[in-house]
Amino acid sequence: MIGLIRQLAHQPVALAPAVSFFFCQGTDTALNNATAVLRSLIWLLLLQQPHLISHLLQKYKNSGADLFKDKNSFIALSEAFRNMLKDPRLSPVYLAVDALDECAQGRPDLIHLILTSLNLSQKVRWLLSSSPEVDVLAELKGLGIDSSNISETFVEQDAQRPATPVNAYIDHKLTILKCKKGYSDRILAEVSHEVRKRAENTFLWVALAFKVLETVHRGYAVKRIKEMPPGLSELYDHMMTRIETGRVIEPQDCKTVLVIASLxxxxxxxxxxxxxxxxxxxxxxxxxxxCGSFLTITKGTVNLIHQSAKDYLEKNYESRLRQAGPTQGHSEIARRSTDAMFLILRRNMYNLDLGFKPENMTPPDPDPLAPIRYSCVFWVDHLCSMNSDNSRLLGELSLVSSTNTNRNDLLQDNGVVYAFLKTKYLYWLEALSLLQAVSEGVNAIRQLESLLLSMRLIAHRKLDLT
Structure with a gap:
């Protein structure tokens, strides 16, 4: 998809349509929902065709910033988007969405919008990429929408069938090994043969295999490739086994990192x-x-290497990471978040003078909030994600902090959360303001209130049963 977008973007403006695109990322809640897709497509479209902004201005005047982040944003943005596509001043445009399968929230609504938009203008063409599991036309039928007219203009291409692109990628990786690692032609030929035999025409398998070879002496390259099984899931199993038998650091520390990254x-x-x-x-x-086969670092940020890695970790969480399940993991994240905020939060974190304007603020270096940015925004989300099974929720919420075994339970009276809100609440609000995340804090308090009410109801029901 990136190659297609680059090719289209480099065409002469007079000859080629504009391109608006979005790359879904299932591992990031800011990039895995239909509203984020539509918001970005509209933004890029307006950058190239600013005369269309009139269709958005009226809604913005009525709703303000909520137009872009309210829970009903997709509905309002969809109406504005359709009006843009119907505008006779619209210039031809390609709208590209990559990894549609990783759009976890609102994908049916997005697919409905995409396909119905084809009837609004002949100047619009969509480029979609997805895993085979997502059948666009089948999802429409599931919504009770007649797709017979649309299917005639719908062209599908299975990118996994042609072997030429994958083979070209393998050749490219082999060239890098020869130039940077000094591989002989004999070893390169053996590596080439073994990789092609196992790759099953899968780009990601090839990428993971060659990533392993980056840290292996060339004399052991063929042996390491032969140890790798075909199939992504099987390869992840193999990599996890190597983590479990590693001796550089405790394997349990690696698993803890994978737990945090996956949750x-x-x-x-x-x-x-x-x-x-x-x-x-x-x-x-x-x-x-x-954990390099599961995680990658880009500009100081740790990402899961691919949605398939996240899927594998979720599917095998209890057997390969934590027997207690994700509930325990969310509890540990919530507890460690409150522990860290207890230690770090204080009054006037950035030592600002009175009357200082937010737009003039530059975080100090080092930023004291840097280690707890995530904790400040998402600690309540992890409390609420501990389990949807109410019969287990109360037990899991009574985990004792490992940093202080005498501390009361997380959400019990006079417990960890109570103590945090009693002593650090104002400092937490200040931190949210500095992080420009006050609205997230408001939502967090609402979520916490709802969770506590649910716990009270569960407790009353348990009393009634005894």
Whole structure:
């Protein structure tokens, strides 16, 4: 998809349509929902065709910033988007969405909008990429929408069938090995043969295999490739086994890092991950490196290498990461978040003078909030995500903080959360203001109130049963 977008973007403006695009990322809650897709497509479209902004201005005047982040944003933005496409001044445009399968929230609504938009203008063409599991026309039928007219203009291409692109990628990787690692032609030929035999025409398998070879002496390259099984899931199993038998650091520390990365609601900085995993910064960095088949670091941010890695970790969470399940993981993240905020939050974190304007603010270096940015925004989300099974919720919420075994339970009277809100509430609000996340804080308090009410109802029901 990136190659297609680059090719279209480099065409002469007079000859080629404009291009508006979005890359879904299932591991990031800011990039895995229909509203984010539509918001970005509209933004890029308006940058190239600003005369269409009139269709958005009236709604913005009525709703303000809520137009872009309210729970009903998709409905309002969809109406404005359709009006833009019907505008006779619209110039031809390609609208591209990559990894549609990773749009976890609102995908049926997005697909409905995409396909119905084809009837609004002949100047619009969509480019969609997705895993085979997402059948666009089948999802429409599931919504009770007649797709017979649309299907005639719908062209599908299976990118996994042609072997030429994958083979070209393998050749490219082999060339890098020869230039940078000094591989002989004999070893390169053996590696080439073994990789092609196992790759099953899958780009990601090839990428993971060659990533392993980056840290292996060329004399052991063929042996390491032969150890790798075909199939992504099988390869992840193999990589997890190597993590479990590693001796550089404790395998359990690596698993803790994978737990945090798989349960987090957005990619984390290394310092944030270190706090949530309760590991020293250098140990966390080493653990991330040891988990290189699952994690990657881009500009200081730790990301799951692909949605398939997240899917594997979720599917095998109890067997390969934590037997207690994700509920325990969310509890640990919530507890470590409150522990860290207890230690770090204080009055006037940035030492600002009275009357200082937010637009003139520059965070100090080092930023004292950097390790707890994620914790400040998402600690309540992890409390609420501990389990939807109410019969287990109360028990899981009574976990004792590992940093102080005498401390009361997380959400019990006079417990961890109570103590945090009693002593650090104003400092937390100040931190949210500095992070420009006050609205997230308001939502967090609402979520916490709802959770506590649910707990009270559960407690009353349990009393009634006894």
């Amino acid at each position: 987090a609601f957005r990619p984390l900085s290394i310092s944030e991950l270190s706090v949530l995993a309760d590991l020293q910064l250098d140990v966390a960095k080493t653990a991330i490196e040891m």
